[in-house]
Amino acid sequence: MKVPILELKPAYDELRNDLDAAYRRVMESGWLLLGKELEAFEAEYAASIGVRHCVGVANGLEAMQLVLMARGIGPGDEVIVPSHGYIATWLAVTHVGAKPIPCESDPQTYNLDPNRIETLITPRTKAILPIHLYGQTADMPAINAIAAKHGLFVLEDAAQSHGARCHGGQAGALGHAAGVSFYPSKNLGAMADAGAVTTHDDALAEKLRHLRNYGSKIRYQNDYPGMNSRLSELQAAFLRAKLPKLAEWNARRALLARDYFDRLRGIGDLVLPHVPAWAEPVWHLFVVRTARRESLQKHLAAAGVGTQIHYPVPPHLSRAYADAGWKHGDFPLAEKLAGEVLSLPIGPHISREQVAHVCASVRGFFTQA
Ligand SMILES: *Cc1c(COP(=O)(O)O)cnc(C)c1O
Numbered sequence: 277m278k279v280p281i282l283e284l285k286p287a288y289d290e291l292r293n294d295l296d297a298a299y300r301r302v303m304e305s306g307w308l309l310l311g312k313e314l315e316a317f318e319a320e321y322a323a324s325i326g327v328r329h330c331v332g333v334a335n336g337l338e339a340m341q342l343v344l345m346a347r348g349i350g351p352g353d354e355v356i357v358p359s360h361g362y363i364a365t366w367l368a369v370t371h372v373g374a375k376p377i378p379c380e381s382d383p384q385t386y387n388l389d390p391n392r393i394e395t396l397i398t399p400r401t402k403a404i405l406p407i408h409l410y411g412q413t414a415d416m417p418a419i420n421a422i423a424a425k426h427g428l429f430v431l432e433d434a435a436q437s438h439g440a441r442c443h444g445g446q447a448g449a450l451g452h453a454a455g456v457s458f459y460p461s462k463n464l465g466a467m468a469d470a471g472a473v474t475t476h477d478d479a480l481a482e483k484l485r486h487l488r489n490y491g492s493k494i495r496y497q498n499d500y501p502g503m504n505s506r507l508s509e510l511q512a513a514f515l516r517a518k519l520p521k522l523a524e525w526n527a528r529r530a531l532l533a534r535d536y537f538d539r540l541r542g543i544g545d546l547v548l549p550h551v552p553a554w555a556e557p558v559w560h561l562f563v564v565r566t567a568r569r570e571s572l573q574k575h576l577a578a579a580g581v582g583t584q585i586h587y588p589v590p591p592h593l594s595r596a597y598a599d600a601g602w603k604h605g606d607f608p609l610a611e612k613l614a615g616e617v618l619s620l621p622i623g624p625h626i627s628r629e630q631v632a633h634v635c636a637s638v639r640g641f642f643t644q645a
Contacts, residue, residue, distance in 0.1 A: 279621045279630040281582035282461055286625035291517055295467075298513035305509070310489065313512040318472070320519055324439075325448040327474045329481035332507030333488045336435040336457025339471040340368035342505060343431050343453045344403065346483045349374050353402040355431075358388045358414075359610035361407045363591040365433045368455070369405065377401070378592055378602075380609045384550040386410070386563075386617075390418035394426075403429040408437035408447050410586070411463065411529075411560035412551065416442045416450040423451075431455065434474070438464040439526045441556035448474040458507075458515055463529070463560050464522050466511040525624035529559040532622050532631050536562055539635035544568075544642035547616075561586055562622040564638075569618050572641050579637040584619045 288295060302313060314332050322330035333339045349355065351373040357365050359378035369376040377396050382389040388406040404423050406414035416432075423430045430451030437447035438456070448454040458470035473484050483500075486493050491502025533549075540548055547565040551557060563586065566572055573583050590610040592602035604611065620634055 277630065277633045278580040279582060279626065279634055281584050281619065281621050282623065283625060284460055284465070287465075287518070290625070291521065294517035295514055298517045299510065302510045302513045308509050309506055311509050313509040313516065314507055317507075317512040317516045317519070320516060321472060322474065324519060324522070325446050325474050327449045328476045328478065329474065331473045331475075331481055331484040331488065332512060333471045333473060333484075334505040334507065335469040336433075336455055336459065336471040337364045337368055337371075338488075338503065338505040339457070339473045340365065340405070340431060340433060340455035341371045342484055342487050342503065343455060343473055343475075343480070344368060344372045344374065345503075346480055346487055347403070347429055349402045349429075352400060354398060354400045355403045355405050356388075356393060356396055356401065357405045358407050358409070359590060359592065359607040360386055360613045361409055361433075361591070362435075362587060363594055363596065364435070364457075365405055365407055366591045366597070374402070375400075376591075378607055378610070380607055381613070382415070383609060385412065385415075385552065385555075386613060387412065387414040388419065390415050390422060393419065393422050397422075397426050397428070401426070401428060403431055405431045405433060406451075407433040407435075408440055408442075410549070410557070410563050411436050411440055412549070412555050412557035413437060413440050413442035413447050413450065415552075416445070420451065429453075435459070435462060435471075436560035437558060438462065439522055440558040443554045449476070452477060453480060458511070463526060463558055464515065464518060466507075467514050468508075468511055470507045470511040470515065472507065521624075526558045528624040529622055530557075532626060532628065533557075533559045533562055535628055535631045536620065536622075536635065539632065540564070540638060543639055546638070546642065559622050561619045563617050563619050565613070565616040566618065567616060569616050572638070573618060575641040576634070576637055579633070579640075581634050581637055582621060585614075585617060586619050587617075588614055590614045 491500030
């Protein structure tokens with residue numbers, strides 16, 4: 277049995293009629309950017325999250341970058357980011373000229389540890405940028421309380437958490453603004469790069485609508501030095517076709533996650549995800565940990581099971597940040613996680629039989645050795 281880590285074609289098979297109709301609707305309209313499809317998708321996505329505004333942009337990285345830009349965060353400013361996570365979150369800060377200040381994670385949830393944030397706050401700190409990593413939200417009430425106390429802006433990285441909840445509130449509606457990615461492999465994915473900002477803030481949303489389009493409200497009148505970061509009509513139409521499926525697809529992921537928990541508990545040194553009582557994850561990834569990650573990955577590959585590592589190099593040790601002065605040992609937890617995490621296949625088009633095969637293969641690895 278083969279269990280690929282990711283397959284995008286089955287989503288097309290399931291929604292072929294709707295996606296083909298979306299394509300034809302846009303082609304027949306002859307309107308490709310900043311039109312009715314985007315407007316409709318923004319309204320539908322905002323309603324699904326329960327926020328006042330959704331502003332479509334080109335991708336998740338630029339969504340976060342544009343929010344920081346709109347807030348006037350730049351050179352000389354600091355933004356607190358998780359030490360464990362995807363480098364895009366840090367790059368958004370770097371691209372506006374501000375400095376990412378890494379904060380270690382909670383060792384159980386792998387998300388930003390609220391208990392470690394306050395010691396990192398300086399007069400230069402402007403914002404906190406938690407990631408809802410692997411589809412589970414960070415501890416947002418705790419993070420928001422710290423931010424409120426110090427007058428800081430909270431920007432969620434909601435790229436992996438479409439539909440996730442925290443104390444009942446929805447990811448993307450838990451801070452001042454959120455950057456969302458619709459990269460094809462995300463729980464809600466377009467057919468190319470796409471992203472959005474969600475926010476309750478009217479003025480911020482209005483500013484972002486200009487910043488994504490060269491800083492221009494009226495054509496050829498540029499109020500800010502903006503970017504070209506637009507979500508195309510075609511991608512908006514595809515996202516509109518997929519959005520009604522998101523809840524069902526997330527529920528399928530949750531069922532598989534339950535199977536993983538049932539079948540993988542108490543094996544060797546394998547560490548399963550930790551879900552606090554207040555969290556409702558959407559299982560963008562199902563990430564386990566073991567000190568023998570490399571040999572487990574090889575064993576699974578031989579059994580036809582695809583896996584991935586999210587992420588093998590902590591951002592502070594990435595060559596991209598070679599000039600920033602960080603070194604091995606600076607963020608021990610991030611470095612340990614990077615050496616031990618392994619993502620098992622999960623997704624709306626993976627079957628319970630396939631998950632049973634993955635689990636049997638994992639079990640086989642730990643009992644043989
Ligand atoms: C995918 C992802 C991003 C970047 O989104 P893009 O649309 O690829 O720019 C940012 N942060 C996290 C946590 C992600 O998973």
